[in-house]
Amino acid sequence: xSERESASPQHDPxxxxxxxxxxxxxxxxxxxxxxxxxxxxxxxxxxREAAGRPSGPHDAHGTDPLSEDAPDTEPARREPSGAEALxxxxxxxxxxxSASSTTASPRQTDPxxxxxxGLDDLFTPPEEHAAAKGPKKKRRTGCLIALAIVLAIVxxxxxxxxWAWNTYGDKISEALGWGGAADWEPGIATGEVxxxxxxxxxxxxxxxxxxxxxxxxxxDVFYDYLINENLAxxxxxxxxRLQEKMTAEAALAALKDEKNKLENTVSITEGGTIASSLxxxxxxxxxxxxxxxxxxxxxxxxxxxxxxxxGWLFPAVYTFDPEVTATQVxxxxxxxxxxxxxxxxxxxxxxxxxxxxxxxxxxxxxxxDFAKVSRVIQNRLDMDMLLQMDSTAQxxxxxxxxxxxxxxxxxxxxxxxxNTYVHTGLPVTPIASPSDAAIEAAxxxxxxxxxxxxxxxxxxxxxxxxxxxxxxEQGVEKWRDWCEANPDGGC
Numbered sequence: 001x002s003e004r005e006s007a008s009p010q011h012d013p014x015x016x017x018x019x020x021x022x023x024x025x026x027x028x029x030x031x032x033x034x035x036x037x038x039x040x041x042x043x044x045x046x047x048r049e050a051a052g053r054p055s056g057p058h059d060a061h062g063t064d065p066l067s068e069d070a071p072d073t074e075p076a077r078r079e080p081s082g083a084e085a086l087x088x089x090x091x092x093x094x095x096x097x098s099a100s101s102t103t104a105s106p107r108q109t110d111p112x113x114x115x116x117x118g119l120d121d122l123f124t125p126p127e128e129h130a131a132a133k134g135p136k137k138k139r140r141t142g143c144l145i146a147l148a149i150v151l152a153i154v155x156x157x158x159x160x161x162x163w164a165w166n167t168y169g170d171k172i173s174e175a176l177g178w179g180g181a182a183d184w185e186p187g188i189a190t191g192e193v194x195x196x197x198x199x200x201x202x203x204x205x206x207x208x209x210x211x212x213x214x215x216x217x218x219x220d221v222f223y224d225y226l227i228n229e230n231l232a233x234x235x236x237x238x239x240x241r242l243q244e245k246m247t248a249e250a251a252l253a254a255l256k257d258e259k260n261k262l263e264n265t266v267s268i269t270e271g272g273t274i275a276s277s278l279x280x281x282x283x284x285x286x287x288x289x290x291x292x293x294x295x296x297x298x299x300x301x302x303x304x305x306x307x308x309x310x311g312w313l314f315p316a317v318y319t320f321d322p323e324v325t326a327t328q329v330x331x332x333x334x335x336x337x338x339x340x341x342x343x344x345x346x347x348x349x350x351x352x353x354x355x356x357x358x359x360x361x362x363x364x365x366x367x368x369d370f371a372k373v374s375r376v377i378q379n380r381l382d383m384d385m386l387l388q389m390d391s392t393a394q395x396x397x398x399x400x401x402x403x404x405x406x407x408x409x410x411x412x413x414x415x416x417x418x419n420t421y422v423h424t425g426l427p428v429t430p431i432a433s434p435s436d437a438a439i440e441a442a443x444x445x446x447x448x449x450x451x452x453x454x455x456x457x458x459x460x461x462x463x464x465x466x467x468x469x470x471x472x473e474q475g476v477e478k479w480r481d482w483c484e485a486n487p488d489g490g491c
Contacts, residue, residue: 182221189243214244222248237319270315270435291326302334311355311430358434358442363391366461374445387420395431
């Protein structure tokens, strides 16, 4: 094996320099200014040629004059650039170990590096040179975009997780059994809080109200207690005085204790009157009866153009603050009546008339017959016929609440503006507080020719409606028979 063949590339300067030039990018189409046909001194080509043939005569340019690569003319002289001079100097300073290598003529210059390259291209390893081109940059850009998307998704998930925990952390912990007990320990209740129970509230809303006020430890513990214990509880509207950190059981006991109720609840019954209602309201709210009597004395103070507020105190359950006044109570009831009138489509100028008819309907008939009673009243009014309603005679005489259906002779004969046995038309004012159903019936009477009606069974409320007086008298006989058979029936 020859000396050149056994030499390591690390000990072959010409090979190292050739490797550098091997890495040059492809030359452009620019016409070179030097002869590049001859192998560059120290290049692999020169080494291969030197190894493949014996030394021969060389021309002044270091080429074989018999070679096909010999130039026909001498290339134009040009001064080497800084990079060319650098590599030319490096090549000339390294001796060729081959016996066939020659020394370049002074006129010979190293070929210029192809245009478009640079020092980075020279020192870039061959395996990285191709990878550094356009496709590599595109892949790097894609990776950066993918990385940005991944980071955005991870960041969004993290932010969503933080929000969910801050919002539902307690419920999540409770559902998974991570948190503490749902209820407070007995005996640690302290302080004082006010809890408001509204009309119609059931276990769920009450449980939330207790939690919001700081009474119970968790929002659902009170409701869960009712379900687990199978308790059916009616909650009455009002403001209750409780404590913080109460158990669900203790909270329920406190709500049932009337001593803890600061707010007072009163009711006006359907068919009730001012006389029968004021005393109960005054006693419940702890307000003197005289204050309520003064409050109802002037209907104009509430915008009512009538001689009395009878019929304007709507029958319902009301809840008032402890500091409420008698005037505020009456005002609230009158406003509720206006709401009912508006719902039924009653015009303001017809309010008193409709309330009067509705009050008679409320006192005379049962719910199923309200529309028929309304028709009887309307038919008689249209004929200018006496209404002859016992309830009006009793109201005017002051015996409406005696608990009997039949009227005394004195009541039927008393000449007062409410007695429809004496005066035609409607009473001067309503005779009671009508319900929504009675107001609706007064606005929409049933179709029919009836002029009479009588309740023939006070226990069931069965009522006979008649067109003629003869039919009506038959109905009255049925009523008398029932009363004889039921002496304690309220006849």
